[in-house]
Amino acid sequence: MTASQDVLGEVLADLRAESAELDGLVAGLPPTGWAAPTPATGWTVAHQIAHLAWTDQRALLAANDPEEFRREATKYLAGPDAASFIDDGAEEGARLPQGELLAHWRTGRAALEEALAALARGVRLPWYGTSMSAASMATARIMETWAHGTDVADTLGVVREPTDRLRHVVRIGVRARDFAYAAHGLEPPAEPFRVEVTGPGGQVWAHGPEDAGCKVTGSALDFCLLVTQRLHRDDARVRAEGAEAERWLGIAQAFAGPPGGGRERRGAPAPEGDG
Structure with missing residues (x-):
């Protein structure tokens, strides 16, 4: 094999x-x-x-x-x-x-x-x-x-324990960066980003060059919720270093198709549309 x-x-x-x-x-x-x-x-x-x-x-x-x-x-x-x-x-x-x-x-x-x-x-x-x-x-x-x-x-009302399978969602979320820009009619940055997020067992899943000018760090679970548009940016335990990284986190989507409606901040009613 x-x-x-x-x-x-x-x-x-x-x-x-x-x-x-x-x-x-x-x-x-x-x-x-x-x-x-x-x-x-x-x-x-x-x-x-x-x-x-x-x-x-x-x-x-x-x-x-x-x-x-x-x-x-x-x-x-x-x-x-x-x-x-x-x-x-x-x-x-x-x-x-x-x-x-x-x-x-x-x-x-x-x-x-x-x-x-x-x-x-x-x-x-x-x-x-x-x-x-x-x-x-x-x-x-x-x-x-x-x-x-x-x-x-x-x-x-079920709380699911996050698993190492989140690494796949992290990977596709990172790889879909340029698609997310295109879906919003924006030109993606030429430079790659560094993404370092921490999984449920404390392991760090890293993508992109270590010396990248823009960097994203934080919870792997929240990053996954963000790129699948199941969590509002303001509620995500994810940090951005660099204005372009912050802009990406506001439009990120790991799924094909047009941008979804995302989620409102916690406690607010859900918007129409979804990914």
């Missing part, structure tokens, strides 16, 4: 674990639980799971038939429903009976894992932002599963 296959296997194992944790939160919910509103305005718990199932299916299509994925993506992104087709997918799935929706999500994520594991080394998958390797796609699925799982946990 090659080093790249080892990395992919580790990421897929973490994706499986992240999905299982969220699955455990929703599997035994009564219908009222599935219908409970989450912090994303207009989205119930069912919408959150339906969105993950829909996105897994799109990723599976990208892995199995990249040309068809490109045709579908072009049609939606250039059409009149460009701003809503992702929400429409969640809405459609949320109308399914809860048992059917849960089975759909489970089947789809298992099929995606199998497809990613089978991809030839070096293959890149098309996506809505930029093409990705199999490991990067699995990392993106961890990020999405963790972020939407956070919405579900908050709705149910």
